[in-house]
Amino acid sequence: MSDVYAPRGTARVIETAGAWLLAVLWIAPLVYATWTAFHPSEFATRFSLFAPLTLDNFARAWEAAPFARYFLNTFVLVTGILVAQIVLCTLAAYAFARYEFPGATLAFAVVLAQLMIMPDVLIVENYKTMGRLGILDTIPAIGLPYVASAFGIFLLRQTFKTVPKELDDAAKVEGASPLQVLWRVYVPLGRPVYVAYALVSVSYHWNNFLWPLIVTNSVESRPLTVGLQVFSSTDQGIDWSIICAATLMTSAPLLLGFLLFQRQFVQSFMRAGIR
């Protein structure tokens, strides 16, 4: 950005102070959780610079609930959804971007409807469907409603449309089938968009709560978010230190990923949102 209008002098001081104040407010819950998780419980509500550090809360939280299982469930869920989404959305996006066929406009409108009517709203009917399919309380039941993603199809369609048609024709002249063209030409060119989409999808499903809460009721299928909720609400007499430790554990992978890939993360959110 040009610096013509960059604040100077007093304005600059005020602006910086304001930005920092808001930043402190915004990060406060995380700072608090970190403080409490690493100190003995008697310091959860009492702040002292000289409080001893401890990892005990993490150990107690880890033992108090089957977090290893929850982590595994979430991992399976998130990767399963992502892989299925990428395959299905790529195929659909390619059809929309490069084929002219009767009903294309209608089909596209039908897909876009899902941008508004997310599965989260249709919990009662989707619960019935899962019951009929006999897969209640399983990981596939959590993921299935999200596998066909209008957002993903839309995003990839826009990307594929920017690929020059000549590349396509050249590959066809070489005797490549449509799927080979898709795999060799379009998928590699769409890589940044795949990364962006993957980040959005992973963080959404890692954090998703209501639908998993409804559709699961056993340790074998519960993801982290639901496990954390069950854990923190059944606890007799709230132990904030353990809850904070569990909270940090639950969000740690995403948080670490975010800290490591901050730049790419922010840029990919931009890319994903703006296209």
Place this chain on the structure above:
Amino acid sequence: MTRRFDRSWIHAWLMLGPSLALLALFTHWPAVATIIDSFYSTPRPRRPSRMVGFENFEQMTADPVFWQAVWNNLWFALGTIPVSIALALLMAIWVNDRIAGRTLVRMAYFTPTVLPMIAVANIWLFFYTPQYGLLAQVLGVFGVQSPNWLGSKDTALAAVTLVAVWKEAGFFMIFYLAALQTISPTLAEAAALEGASRWTYFRRVQFPLLMPTTLFVLVNAVIGAFRTIDHIVVLTKGGPDNATLLLLYYIYQVGFSFWDTGYAAALTVVLLATLGLIAIIQYGVLERRIHYR
């Protein structure tokens, strides 16, 4: 159109097939089934479901809890949408300038977006706890007696609204930041040559250029206001005395605590109609300006 049959049509439909089938199964059919179900009574062990016409909707109009949920949701929307958008814009402008520690500040704003709402809601629960919660302690320093934020009907809705604003503002900031960075610096130089003040530059140049982004963010914020309920589950469960009951939470309650699926379907129809209305506005007015420029 009189186009000859083409083999590529089959290819296209084969590629679309899996996605369309799943969308139909988990989005379109459930939406239609919800509308159908809303005209039927809830099946009970001794009383199978039967057609009841508009009875569910009549029950709804007479249900004070439903109206409270509608009003709560409107207040929640009115509280979250303008504040989170305004904050997002302010944050974006701040972190777009070269202030000290810009990367850190930007990260701080964005952190709530990455954290699971269900996890941070637990922390907010502590902040709001009376007597020894963080807010109570901070107020205590100034000798002010802290109210029971989540336990009092007067403050509970505002308290959950604040958490939603905190969660969303940083997410919206990203879109503004991206849009700000596409504004050509020559515009700022030209405006400066004309002697425009910074405020004029913002009002006449930056803000109008950000309009498509604002509309996009607005639509997302409106949808979000009718869909986010994770923190309600942790913080208040709709209470006290339904003061924080939002529509989707009421649907969840009616459907999965009272198992009144017929009534839940009628409630869902209201929510679907609301989201549909937003959809019409988006596709009718905003689509060309945002997606296909």
